[in-house]
Amino acid sequence: MTLSVRLRHSFGAFTLDVDFEAPPGVTVLFGRSGAGKTAIISAVAGLLRPDEGRVAAGDWVLFDTAAHRWLPPHRRRLGYIFQEARLFPHLSVRQNLRYGAWFAPRGAAREDFGRVVEMLGIGHLLDRRPALLSGGEKSRVAIGRALLAAPRLILADEPLAALDDERKAEIMPYFERLRDEVSVPILYVSHSAAEVARLATTVVALQDGRVLRQGSATEVLGDPAVTPVGVRGAGAVLEARLVAHHPDGLSEADAGGVPLFRSPVAAAPGARLRVRIAAHEVLISRARPEGLSALNILPGVVQEVRPGDSHGAIVSIRTPAGTVLAGLTRRSVQALGLVPGAECHAILKSVAVAPEDVGRGGA
Amino acid sequence: MWETLTGILGPAEWQAVRLSLRVSFWATFLSLPFGILVAYLLARGNFPGKQLLNGVVHLPLILPPVVTGYLLLLGFGRRGPIGGFLETVFGIVLSFRWTGAALAAAVMAFPLMVRAVRLAIEAVDPRLEQAAGTLGASRIWVFVTVTLPLILPGIIAGAVLAFAKAMGEFGATITFVSNIPGQTQTIPSAIYSFLQVPGGTEAAGRLVAVSVVIAMAALLLSEILARRVARRVAGT
Numbered sequence: 001m002t003l004s005v006r007l008r009h010s011f012g013a014f015t016l017d018v019d020f021e022a023p024p025g026v027t028v029l030f031g032r033s034g035a036g037k038t039a040i041i042s043a044v045a046g047l048l049r050p051d052e053g054r055v056a057a058g059d060w061v062l063f064d065t066a067a068h069r070w071l072p073p074h075r076r077r078l079g080y081i082f083q084e085a086r087l088f089p090h091l092s093v094r095q096n097l098r099y100g101a102w103f104a105p106r107g108a109a110r111e112d113f114g115r116v117v118e119m120l121g122i123g124h125l126l127d128r129r130p131a132l133l134s135g136g137e138k139s140r141v142a143i144g145r146a147l148l149a150a151p152r153l154i155l156a157d158e159p160l161a162a163l164d165d166e167r168k169a170e171i172m173p174y175f176e177r178l179r180d181e182v183s184v185p186i187l188y189v190s191h192s193a194a195e196v197a198r199l200a201t202t203v204v205a206l207q208d209g210r211v212l213r214q215g216s217a218t219e220v221l222g223d224p225a226v227t228p229v230g231v232r233g234a235g236a237v238l239e240a241r242l243v244a245h246h247p248d249g250l251s252e253a254d255a256g257g258v259p260l261f262r263s264p265v266a267a268a269p270g271a272r273l274r275v276r277i278a279a280h281e282v283l284i285s286r287a288r289p290e291g292l293s294a295l296n297i298l299p300g301v302v303q304e305v306r307p308g309d310s311h312g313a314i315v316s317i318r319t320p321a322g323t324v325l326a327g328l329t330r331r332s333v334q335a336l337g338l339v340p341g342a343e344c345h346a347i348l349k350s351v352a353v354a355p356e357d358v359g360r361g362g363a
Numbered sequence: 364m365w366e367t368l369t370g371i372l373g374p375a376e377w378q379a380v381r382l383s384l385r386v387s388f389w390a391t392f393l394s395l396p397f398g399i400l401v402a403y404l405l406a407r408g409n410f411p412g413k414q415l416l417n418g419v420v421h422l423p424l425i426l427p428p429v430v431t432g433y434l435l436l437l438g439f440g441r442r443g444p445i446g447g448f449l450e451t452v453f454g455i456v457l458s459f460r461w462t463g464a465a466l467a468a469a470v471m472a473f474p475l476m477v478r479a480v481r482l483a484i485e486a487v488d489p490r491l492e493q494a495a496g497t498l499g500a501s502r503i504w505v506f507v508t509v510t511l512p513l514i515l516p517g518i519i520a521g522a523v524l525a526f527a528k529a530m531g532e533f534g535a536t537i538t539f540v541s542n543i544p545g546q547t548q549t550i551p552s553a554i555y556s557f558l559q560v561p562g563g564t565e566a567a568g569r570l571v572a573v574s575v576v577i578a579m580a581a582l583l584l585s586e587i588l589a590r591r592v593a594r595r596v597a598g599t
Contacts, residue, residue: 086491086494089491104499
């Protein structure tokens, strides 16, 4: 089932005007705060009534101004995961989890309670009250509560933003499992490029209330025009395949015929990987560098140079492994003469890896 | 305990105590649903005339009780528009009956009840109610399953406050339903009557003691209940 969203709404000087589709899997609404992400998710949930538009999941219309159709939030069959978990303090974890199922229509396709509890690892918490849970546990229960409401659509509004890095690392895998094991579309709001790189099936990049670009994570994050969180957050994503674990402790991956080495990856050879290369971790050399400690050096051609905030710039380089973004100072761009078409080498200081769903999308 | 009490109290005093308890109980019990509804409207509603409703609810708090009693007499007396209607249609008579005393007590206690419940509702995080809505609960279900359990301590506090106020109501009651022993003579009216006759001070003193005991007991009970409910609600 595909979710199609077309919205127009004015908040004083700010106008939201978007039109996009969210296929099954995770569609990340990506952009800085103020780009309109939360307004979109609120409108899809029915918490905000837009001036004009249409929201439909398949042939099930949630909202259509032309047809004068407006379903109130409680009839939209949502699984809404909020930034703060918003668990009901007077109910036990078990009662929180069962809350939504009670209101779901009788014949609705439901997730199995035991399976969800097991998937989220919250079996030992069922009889506790939310007040006694840690932040990460609350998030997991909130995910379970949304999932068990028999939703036709899952909405997640920056569900990790309130957590520290350790908790983020704890929760992220559950969203990956959600993406891989649940068939309903998931609309996920984020301003973190790392989350996009790891979770997104589709990315909708937003800026000032408009869709800047829509496509796969590799396409959108590799576009230097899409740096909604500034030069610091920019970074491209490469698709790779794990080749081998070497005896010296490094793992080797293959990205479009180019070998990439990095610290051990917990996956079996043959597994598909998503490799995120943060722009500030990339150096550029015009000549092939000699006597350098970096293991991963990709030859390429400058595609585009885009000035960023203040003194910085983003350079996109086409390499055999895919498009890589480098964050440089404008001074370096000038000194090296980096113009479109210039040949250069991208030196990767670090290579972050997220296990890609094996089996989806073939190959 | 009842025997000891009836032994200590004279029959007239005992009658006043029983009548006061009955009047206050029904005044509190029957006004509670309206109190919760009005508190919810004032806390969460957004409608024209909200300030007017707020003003009307608080009126008995600032008007002289005698004025409130007189207005009740005008409206709910046998010749009054509402009183006449109630009598011809339902056969309910309020003036100079204990039912009228209950109405006067309820009206006087209403602002205190609404205030306590309203504060409790305002303390509930509306984002929790929103979350319940996205999980499929309609507005009424959200209220029953989320708001109501969370404001239970406030409701208890409001009910006890209203009960205590009803026990002590004097001005509006005596104006509306007079001071008829066994019918409308509540504890305050009885104390007043005893003080008007020579040698009545002793009986008045006993009723004063009973009032103090009932008030303290109610307060204590509400503290215990509210604390227990609050602990359950907070889940600690």
